[in-house]
Amino acid sequence: MNTPIRREYDVLPCMTTDPEVFHDDATVGLAKSLCLSCSLWDLCRSQARERREWGTWGAETAAERAAAGYAPRGWRWDRPQQQSGKRKRTRKTPAGKKRG
Numbered sequence: 001m002n003t004p005i006r007r008e009y010d011v012l013p014c015m016t017t018d019p020e021v022f023h024d025d026a027t028v029g030l031a032k033s034l035c036l037s038c039s040l041w042d043l044c045r046s047q048a049r050e051r052r053e054w055g056t057w058g059a060e061t062a063a064e065r066a067a068a069g070y071a072p073r074g075w076r077w078d079r080p081q082q083q084s085g086k087r088k089r090t091r092k093t094p095a096g097k098k099r100g
C-alpha cells in the first residue's frame with residue numbers, strides 16, 4: 001500500500017543516506033544537519049531517548065542523550081564512548097515506525 005505517510009518515510013533523510021553517517025563520530029555534523037531538515041526530528045529525539053539508542057537521532061548524539069539523563073544501554077561514563085557503542089548497528093527506524 002502506498003499511503004501518503006509511507007511516502008513521507010521514503011524521503012526522510014536517514015532513509016536515503018548511508019546509516020553509517022548516523023553512527024560515526026566523524027560525521028556527527030552531517031547527521032545533525034540531516035536531522036534538522038527532517039520533519040520528524042522532535043518525535044525521533046524523544047523516541048530515541050525512550051529506547052536508549054546509540055548514534056545520532058533527532059539531531060542528538062548518544063553523548064548528548066546521556067548528558068540529558070537518557071544514556072544508551074551499555075554507556076560508560078568512565079571512558080570515551082563512540083557513537084555506535086559496541087552494539088551491532090542496525091538500519092535506522094524512523095520515528096513513529098515500528099521495527100520489524
Ligand code: SF4
Nearest residue numbers: 014035038041044058
Ligand atoms: S534520525 Fe530521526 S530526525 Fe534524523 S532524519 Fe531520521 S527520522 Fe529524521
